Amino acid sequence: MHLTTRTTTDSPRVAPTASPRRVRLAAVAAVTVATTMTACSVGSSPHGELARNKQTLASCDASAPPASDIQIDGSGSSASKTITEERMAAIEQIVRTTAVCSGRLRVSVFSASSAGTATLFDGPLPLHGATDTARLKRVATAVDDAMSEIRDAYGPAVAGLKGKGSDITAQYRLASEWINQVGGNFRLHLLVLTDGFQNVGMDLGNRAISKQEAAELANRTTVPTLSGVSVTVAGLGRVTGTPPRSDVVQGLVAYYDALCKKAGATKCVSVTDYAPEGR
Incomplete structure (x- = not known):
């Protein structure tokens, strides 16, 4: 003025x-x-932040609030400050959407087995207030509190993980078990932040695989039924040091797409970089 x-x-x-x-x-x-x-x-x-939150609220499904399950690969192949910060930025976006939509959140890190998993956060993200505007004004505080808890727990959790491998496919079963425990009308949104190099039970990092090979390998992989679930696997090929060849990354994308389809998920996204989407 x-x-x-x-x-x-x-x-x-x-x-x-x-x-x-x-x-x-x-x-x-x-x-x-x-x-x-x-x-x-x-x-x-x-x-503005309030306007963005109102837009997000308009896209929420009131009959099926999100149960956001974020699984972070804690193996050493993607252990770098840059990748960690990229993942934290993605997590913050999911936390914000989950809070706006009055959902539930779980964030974990994993390594070589389903037993080698540590939970960083697990709970609802309620916003109190008499009106939508009043509730949305509390989003920033809810997000900051959740992210502080997640960041504080992340380092010690990764350091305490058992095993040096990466059992990515086991996280699908853990997600299925978690949503059954949560109950209610929640809709599961699974986000796996990983470089994609499964090396427990199979080795996806030794060579490029074709779409047909990826489909055959996925068919031999045991996963639970995830009907109605949105599955995103992000960070494929993002590793410390020299990045893998593009055909290797394309093989990873093909495999996780095929695995998601085998599970019967409603939405399957397998990408190198996470980008927020409307739910």
């Missing part, structure tokens, strides 16, 4: 000089007005 001063010449009188105190008060008032106008502008902007 720009404040414009106007001078007139229809009066011969000379305006009195403002005292220093009045100048200071005027400056404070101008800053207050500018700050208020800026805050109003941001709050009402379609790019």
Whole structure:
């Protein structure tokens, strides 16, 4: 907001000089007005946080709130600060959507077996308030609290994982067991953050595989039925050091797509980089 001063010449009188105190008060008032106008502008902007949360709320399924199960591969092949921060950014987006939609969240890290899993967070993300706007204004605090708990627990949990392998497919069974425990009308959204290099029971990192080979391998892999579930496997090929060849990554994508389809999931996404989507 720009404040414009106007001078007139229809009066011969000379305006009195403002005292220093009045100048200071005027400056404070101008800053207050500018700050208020800026805050109003941001709050009402379609790019503002409240507006984004309202858009997310409009896409929520009130009859089936999300049960977001985030599984993080804690094996050493993707253990880098950059990859960890990419994963935390993805987790924060899921946490925000889950909170807006009044869902439930579980975040875990895993390694060589289903037994080698540590839970970082497990619980509902309720937002209290008499109106949607009042509840949505609490989203930021809920997200910050959850992310602080997840970040604080992540390092010690990874350090305490048993085994050096990566049993990615076991997480599908754990997700199925968890949603059965949660009960209610929740809809499971499984997000597996991993480089995709399963090396327990099979080795997906030694060569590129074709789509046909990927489908055959997926058919031999035991997974539970995940009807009505949304499954995203993100980070495929993202490793420390030299990245794998593109045909190797394409083979990983084909395998996890085929595995998801075998499980009967409603939605299957297998990608190198996570990108938020409307639910």
